[in-house]
Amino acid sequence: MTHIDAGAELDPVHPVPIPRGKPSxxxxAAEVARRVARGEVNDVPVRSxxxxxxxIRANVFTRFNAIIGVLWLIMLFVAPFQDSLFGYVILANTGIxxxxxxxAKKTLDSLALIGEARPTVRRDGVTAEISTSEIVLGDLIEIGPGDKIVVDGAVAEADGLEIDESLLTGEADPVVKNPGDQVMSGSFVVAGGGAFTAVKVGREAYAAQLAEEASRFTLVHSELRxxxxxxxxxxxWMMIPTALGLIISQLADETDDSGFKDALARTVGGIVPMVPEGLVLLTSVAFAIGVIRLGRKQCLVQExxxxxxxxRVDTVCLDKTGTLTEGGMDVTEVRALDGADGTYVRKVLGALGESDPRPNASLQAIIDAYPDxxxxxxxxxxPFSSARKYSGASFSEGNGESSSWLLGAPDVLLPDGHPTLAETxxxxxxxxxxxxxxxxxxELDDPELTHGARPTALVVLEQRLRPDAADTLRYFADQNVRAKVISGDNAVSVGAVAAxxxxxxxxxxxxxRQLPQARPEMAQVLDDHTVFGRVTPQQKRDMVGALQSRxxxxxxxxxxxxxxxxxxDADIGVAMGSGSEASRAVAQIVLLNNSFATLPSVVAEGRRVIGNITRVATLxxxxxxxxxLLAIMVVCAQVEYPFLPRHLTLLSTLTIGVPAFFLALAPNKERAQPHFVRRVMRYAIPGGILAATATFATYLLARHHYTGPDELDAETSAATLTLFLIAMWVLAIIARPYTWWRIGLVAAMGTGFLLVLVVPWLQHFFALKLVGTTMPWGAVAIAAVAAAALEFLWRWVGRRFPA
Structure with missing residues (x-):
């Protein structure tokens, strides 16, 4: 072993000579305290x-909040309290x-703390796991397979140490590291072990600088957002010219103060409903509640x-070990070959287990069965490497003899056609x-190491299948999500487990090993097959890319x-909580309970979010x-705008705001569909055109029907009735398929509007009073015709322009 003085100040560009001797x-404790006092601590916050x-900034300082806020302030000064209700609704929405x-942040942060990496640091000759934020400059950090390099450093001790820097440099091949070599934060150990001295901590570390440029919060593409x-x-862009035209047409002829205030109120009433202010809110709320729900199931959604x-996933690539099977294994049998002595074989296996300070699951099973x-x-x-698929060690035996041994995949260590392979x-x-x-x-460093090696024994291991794996695979099959099992293990063994x-x-x-190299040919083979064995790490990456190319x-x-x-490289990476630190670091979703059965819950939550937001976005x-369109018609016809802000606040609350909140959080198992904008607008445009046309027609008829001092209030009430009924029909369509609570929701909104029409103080508060019977029933008739046209049109659009 070699070591470096952990207390020395290091120059990462020109590493100091590495003295030989006992491990540092x-x-x-005193040196750690001094560094903490100087602020030489790895104080980069974990940002989940x-x-x-x-x-707060994202919810408060929005473009539409600014527009609504200005209009609200105007209404507070020039109109009754009822006409400024829309402002309080915005305050409530923002607060929610x-x-x-x-x-959701609290849930994420608590789960991130559970899944946070805890590097092993050597201080005062004693090793201990600490938080990454407790590392100080000069700390000696021990590393082994699967460990992530958490700060920049210089290698102090190396025992076959190989580090993958592909996430930082793009270089796919692991880099062999010797004492004195640099290691960069964000890379990870693929083989061997050792220790390195921290030379850059906190925001000076390479990975921390990258993190400053790209927060983990928004790395995943969201078609919804x-x-x-x-x-x-x-x-x-539509609002700006329409609102200007409306302002000019409504205020141009008003000279007295009372008329000006009323015209201003109606102008604001025309502008406010153009703003889909609750859409962004409900999207954020749906995501946030999804995080909370999954957090209760020990699922950390890092993005x-x-x-x-x-x-949206249609293909799931599953690694067998640790995903379909549990991490642990049991040795069921050791078969000596060519007359080897069983007692001697067990000694070799015990020694091999002792030689690796960071055994994988297979070697741990051997250690448990045959202690050294x-x-x-x-x-x-x-050390074992996924690329090599074997490990080895040389020993000085108790009798003074020396020997070298290899333990790994039979089909890698033996030539094709060897008789032992048939038994395997x-x-x-x-x-x-x-x-x-x-x-x-x-010698172990010989490139031809496996040539001439003499088979001594077969070690038979039994893998523990996850009890929930079969049900989860059936769920994906039922949902038309294809499963691809890709594993580094022997293909026949993988196929048997999959069967x-x-x-x-x-x-x-x-x-x-039979896969073609070219991506198009590989993609075709992947489409034709489901289970793959002897897959190298680079091949796993290539397979993901080939599937994406299709x-x-x-x-x-x-x-x-x-x-x-x-x-x-996958669209969505899912890591097990007990997996390597490197796999947890790059995954977007971490199953902290190590339960593959949690994945259906994540899929269901995603479908709930997408399906429901698509519904409410249409509203x-x-x-x-x-x-x-109403504003444009008013400008063209040069008439007063038919609504005050209070009327549209009432309509928006009953036909959109309240029902949208419940619909956005409802269960929804519909398969996620692409083309969100097209799916929403193909219904929103015809629905909006019909609603505007029918409402304006009612308003014009009411202007000809009513005469007298209260004519504008009567005209407004008739137009409001038509618009409410059409908006309710849109809600009734969106709420399908009906369940008892959806029917109750629609009925409750209708009852709310009916109460406003029949309760005197509510009539006065919202300035709504139906006058006579002819025009109100006329408004109902126009709404009924528009609703029938809407039903026909939406069905036709659904068939003619499927998403």
């Missing part, structure tokens, strides 16, 4: 969500949005739009995992270092379309 004890300030996002942003952009992303007797001394070791194949067909112990005849779980096509398992939305699940590249945008 690390910093002393937006900060409180960002949440902030509270829900803060609740992008679509809403697109809609709001066009709404803004909120990942909930939506997984709902301390008679042998390890002189050199070759039979065991693999039973779903058992088989490792081969061979005696090496070459036990009922995976379609498991009998036609393919060895990934237009598939791909989720990748895994828990090991060999899954990291594929997890990063909001129908209102925007009819508001813009």
């Amino acid at each position: 004890p690390g910093l002393t 969500s937006r900060s409180t300030v960002d949440i 949005g902030i509270i829900q996002e803060l609740r 992008t679509g809403i942003s697109t809609i709001l952009k066009y709404v803004t 909120l739009p990942a909930i939506e992303g997984l709902a 007797s301390d008679e042998w001394r390890c002189t050199e070791s070759l 194949e039979q065991l693999n067909e039973q779903g058992l995992r088989v490792l081969l112990l061979t005696r090496a005849v070459r 036990k779980l009922g995976v379609p096509g498991a009998e036609n398992t393919l060895d990934a 237009g598939h939305t791909v989720a990748m699940t895994g828990d090991g270092v060999n899954d990291v590249l594929a997890l990063k 909001f945008l129908v209102k925007t379309v009819y508001s813009v």
Whole structure:
């Protein structure tokens, strides 16, 4: 072993010479205290969500809140209290949005704390796990396979240490690190072990600088949010000229103070409903409540739009070990080969287990079955690598002899056609995992190490299937989500496990060494097969890319270092909480309870969000379309705008605001569909056109029907009745398919409007009073015709322009 003085100040560009000797004890408590006092601490906050300030700013300082706020202030001074109610609704909406996002933040932060990496630091000669924020400059940090490099440093000790820097540099091949070499935060260990000294901490570290440029909160693409942003952009451009025209037409001829105030109130009444102010709120609330619901199931959503992303997935790539099977294994049998002595074989296995300070699941099972007797001394070791698929060690035996041993995949360690492979194949067909112990005849650093190795024993391991894996796979099959099992294990063994779980096509398992290199050909093979064995880490990444090239939305699940590249490239990466730190770091979703059965809940939550927001977005945008068209008609006809702000506040609350909140949070199992903007606008535009046309027709008829001093109030009431009935029909369509609570919701909104029409003080408060019977029933008739046309048109649009 080699070491570096942990207390020395290091220059990362020109590492100091590395003295040889016993391992460094690390910093002393006094040295740690001095560094903390100087502020040399890794104080970068873990950001699993937006900060409180960002949440408040995002909910308060919006384009539409600014518009509504200005109009609200005007109404507070020139109109009765009833006409400024829309401002209080906006305050309530904003408050709800902030509270829900803060609740989601609390859930995210608490779960992130559970899943946070805890590096092993050596201080005063003692190792201990600490939080990443407690690391100080000069700390000696021990690392092994799967560990993420949390700060920049210089290697102090190395034992076959290989580090993958592909997430930082794009270089796919692992880099061998020797004492004195640099390591960068954000990379991770794929093989071997050692220790490094922290030379850059906090915001000076490389990964921290990258994090400053791209917050983890918004890395996942969200078609929902992008679509809403697109809609709001066009709404803004429509509003500006329409609102200016309305202001000019309503205020041009008003000279006295009373007339001016009334015209101003009606102008504001025309502008306010153009703003789909609740749409962004409900999207944020739906995401936030989704995070809270999943958090209760120990599912950490590191990036909120990942909930939506997984709902759009049509292909799930599953790593077998740790996903379909539990992490632990049991040794069921050791078969000595060529007359090898069983007692001697068990000593070799015990020594191999002792030689690796960070054993994987297979080696841990061997350690549990055959503890080391301390008679042998390890002189050199070759850590396990997913790319090599074997590990090795050299020993000085108790009798003074030396030997070298390899333990790994039989089909990698043996040449094709070797008779032992037939025996291995039979065991693999039973779903058992088989490792081969061979005696090496070459040095461990020899490129031809496996050549000439003598087979000594087969180690038979039994994997524990996850009890919930079969049900979860059936769920995906029922939802038309294709499952692809890709594993580094022997193809026959993987196929047997997949068959036990009922995976379609498991009998036609393919060895990934037969996969074509070209992406189009690989994509075709992936479409034709379901289960793959002997997949290398780079191949997993290539397979994800090949599936994406065919237009598939791909989720990748895994828990090991060999899954990291594929997890990063997949549309959605899902890691197990007990998996390697590197896999958790790059995944968008972490299953802290290590339960594969949680995935259906995540898919269902995503579908609920997408389906429900699509529904309520149609409600909001129908209102925007009819508001813009009504304003244009009023300008063209040069008449008073038919509504005061209080009328549209009442309509918006009963036909959009309250029902949209319940519909946005309701269960919804519809499969997520693409083209959000097109799906929403194909219904919103015809609905808005019909509503505006029917309402304006009622208003014009009422202007000819009524005479007298209260004619404008009567005309407004008739127009309001027509608009309410059409908006209620839109709500009734959106609420389908009906359940008892959906019917009750629609009925409750209708009852609310009826109370306003029959209760005298509510009539006065909202300035609504139906005069006579002819015009009110005429308004109902016009609304009925418009509703029938709307029903026909929406059905026709659904058939003619499917999403």
